[in-house]
Amino acid sequence: MTDVSYVRTEMLEEKAPPVSQAGIIKWLRDNMFSNIPNSILSIAALWAIYYVLSDVLPWTFKSSWNANSLDECRSAIAATYGEGTDGACWSVIHDRFLQLVFGFYPKALYWRPIVAFLLMFVAIAPVLFDGLPKKMLRFTMIYPFLAFWLLWGGSLWFPLMIIAGFVLGYLAYGVVSKMASSLVGMIAAVLVPIIWWLFLSGDVATMLQSIIPLSIEAVSSSNFGGFMLSITIGVIGIALSLPIGIVLALGRQSDLMIVKVICVGFIEFIRGVPLITLLFVASTLLNYFMPPGTNFDLILRVIIMVTLFASAYMAEVIRGGLAALPKGQYEGADSLGLDFWQSTRLIIMPQALKISIPNIVSSFIGLFKDTTLVSIIGLLDPIGLSTNIRANQEWNGVIWELYGFIALVFWLFCFSMSRYSMYLERKLQTGH
Amino acid sequence: MANAKKKLIVSDEVAIQIENMNKWYGSFHVLKDINLTVYRGERIVVCGPSGSGKSTLIRCVNALEEHQEGKITVDGTHLSSDLKNIDAIRSEVGMCFQHFNLFPHLSILENCTLAPIWVRKIPKKEAEETAMHFLEKVKIPEQADKYPGQLSGGQQQRVAIARSLCMQPRIMLFDEPTSALDPEMIKEVLDTMIELAEEGMTMICVTHEMGFARQVANRVIFMDAGQIVEQNEPEQFFNNPQSERTQLFLSQILGH
Numbered sequence A: 001m002t003d004v005s006y007v008r009t010e011m012l013e014e015k016a017p018p019v020s021q022a023g024i025i026k027w028l029r030d031n032m033f034s035n036i037p038n039s040i041l042s043i044a045a046l047w048a049i050y051y052v053l054s055d056v057l058p059w060t061f062k063s064s065w066n067a068n069s070l071d072e073c074r075s076a077i078a079a080t081y082g083e084g085t086d087g088a089c090w091s092v093i094h095d096r097f098l099q100l101v102f103g104f105y106p107k108a109l110y111w112r113p114i115v116a117f118l119l120m121f122v123a124i125a126p127v128l129f130d131g132l133p134k135k136m137l138r139f140t141m142i143y144p145f146l147a148f149w150l151l152w153g154g155s156l157w158f159p160l161m162i163i164a165g166f167v168l169g170y171l172a173y174g175v176v177s178k179m180a181s182s183l184v185g186m187i188a189a190v191l192v193p194i195i196w197w198l199f200l201s202g203d204v205a206t207m208l209q210s211i212i213p214l215s216i217e218a219v220s221s222s223n224f225g226g227f228m229l230s231i232t233i234g235v236i237g238i239a240l241s242l243p244i245g246i247v248l249a250l251g252r253q254s255d256l257m258i259v260k261v262i263c264v265g266f267i268e269f270i271r272g273v274p275l276i277t278l279l280f281v282a283s284t285l286l287n288y289f290m291p292p293g294t295n296f297d298l299i300l301r302v303i304i305m306v307t308l309f310a311s312a313y314m315a316e317v318i319r320g321g322l323a324a325l326p327k328g329q330y331e332g333a334d335s336l337g338l339d340f341w342q343s344t345r346l347i348i349m350p351q352a353l354k355i356s357i358p359n360i361v362s363s364f365i366g367l368f369k370d371t372t373l374v375s376i377i378g379l380l381d382p383i384g385l386s387t388n389i390r391a392n393q394e395w396n397g398v399i400w401e402l403y404g405f406i407a408l409v410f411w412l413f414c415f416s417m418s419r420y421s422m423y424l425e426r427k428l429q430t431g432h
Numbered sequence B: 001m002a003n004a005k006k007k008l009i010v011s012d013e014v015a016i017q018i019e020n021m022n023k024w025y026g027s028f029h030v031l032k033d034i035n036l037t038v039y040r041g042e043r044i045v046v047c048g049p050s051g052s053g054k055s056t057l058i059r060c061v062n063a064l065e066e067h068q069e070g071k072i073t074v075d076g077t078h079l080s081s082d083l084k085n086i087d088a089i090r091s092e093v094g095m096c097f098q099h100f101n102l103f104p105h106l107s108i109l110e111n112c113t114l115a116p117i118w119v120r121k122i123p124k125k126e127a128e129e130t131a132m133h134f135l136e137k138v139k140i141p142e143q144a145d146k147y148p149g150q151l152s153g154g155q156q157q158r159v160a161i162a163r164s165l166c167m168q169p170r171i172m173l174f175d176e177p178t179s180a181l182d183p184e185m186i187k188e189v190l191d192t193m194i195e196l197a198e199e200g201m202t203m204i205c206v207t208h209e210m211g212f213a214r215q216v217a218n219r220v221i222f223m224d225a226g227q228i229v230e231q232n233e234p235e236q237f238f239n240n241p242q243s244e245r246t247q248l249f250l251s252q253i254l255g256h
């Protein structure tokens, strides 16, 4: 009989894996050539990538950066890289860069949009990342008015009077809701500022301006253009569409018939209409509805339309998030005695928004790209400008370089938003 | 001896009074002529076949469901459609659900401090101390900084109990708190509930844990088809059921 009992006296050393199990060969085998059909697909895909890049890369790099017209650029490329070389004329970007960024904003005042743009990051930082001091949120609240003043200029009293409207609304709510119910308080909080803004704030601002003049050079909306215009419209639309969308989504769920009907009607109407028609309404029709004599800024009208449009989509995105919440969450909150606003703010919305993050960010990205539609109603966003540039004698015929550059800039913005949303999702992950 | 102890706690102060209560879901008559008086310190176990209206009954007590006829008085407050009354009652009546209904986006500690801070307006620090006290009581203080998704079912249900207790309720409602749990976790939740009962909390528990009913209940209520069919003290109820339906029900759940 053989003895089967066995005791190991020495532990085995770890060995390096065989070549087929490590490094590049294993990777290639696993990821590209795991079987025959996959290998064929991989080879076809590699060939396609090569085909595209072999055309695009030389075009991109055999280029000219300093030329004042298309002809000059073509001959510069021909001189450097030989006759018949097809190269990119990046000189058009070089030549018109400031215009593509600032439109026709006065050159001497470029610092204002730049400061506004940089301060925007300070303002959104405490919203995007936690761990920053809560006090920074105060700046975030002032920022919209500050940015407005920096971009359009004029009297500082004007934005201050708009802020005063919010303060008045807050005070009205405090006073009225104590005297009557909180619903009446809420109505007062809406009505008082509106009356203030429509009938009083303008005169008061003019008066204060004449006593204590505080103003910087005003810039007319017609000078706005380029990426500055896209970012202005996009950022305001994004910042407003989220809260309005939340209100609409809640209104859609309301037990109050009239609130519900208004919200559903608004959402369904806006979603059923192409944005471009809304923009045409903004550019032509809207003035008919305004009291005669009011000169309602075109960009402002466009911003309103873009915001309304985005809000309707946002409302539906958030409704999806609300619907995904189990009923138990509402009951849990109710059973603890939280009232409607408390449970909405503390329990329901945080979770509904978290579920909706990918869709909310998609909406934001869509909105930002849709701002290019304003070129159709004659605003000079980058697309509108490039039509202008191409109509010019010198740059007649430039296509890829201009649109490629614009696409790249848009892509940078949209890609950052998308990365941020992934970061946020990971951060808010509280499951297993 | 056990009986004597149970009787002692029961007072004649009324905690919940339900008079001729009727409720319909659309045209479906879920609760029919319910009359029930619960005295302070009483522990009541409600049982009955599925769909008999047990959950609906206790959910009416804190107005998670609206009743159409009859009168419910909780702690002297009449339950009407006045929202102020409802919120007041809900903050006095704790409730634990079958599926815990913890808030997954908040840590365990935040789950426990949320309502005291926002409803009772207690300073955060104090609320956290209270929360830790009750988390210790349900024996999971070390989990305070985790999120509900990281806890086992039994632990989550104990957090849910602690969360309710943080509001210092005078009445606790339990809707099948153990029926979503694995057998080895049922005991830890029942132990917590037994401890609570022994401290004299007024409790209504919908449960099929008959051992629990025998040990702590003053009264067992049997419901069928939206009606209270039989109620009795546990010994009598289990050993000597009067109605045929009760006998059938007991033979089904105790039979195997």
Ligand SMILES: Nc1ncnc2c1ncn2[C@@H]1O[C@H](COP(=O)(O)OP(=O)(O)OP(=O)(O)O)[C@@H](O)[C@H]1O
Pocket: B025, B028, B030, B048, B049, B050, B051, B052, B053, B054, B055, B056, B057
């Ligand atoms: N929201 C609702 N709408 C319509 N019918 C409902 C609703 N909720 C419950 N019901 C019905 O009311 C009856 C009683 O439901 P309830 O949940 O109170 O039963 P239960 O005794 O708790 O049963 P289980 O032991 O299964 O939990 C059931 O027939 C159920 O189908």
Ligand SMILES: [Mg+2]
Pocket: B054, B055, B056, B175, B176
């Ligand atoms: Mg039930």
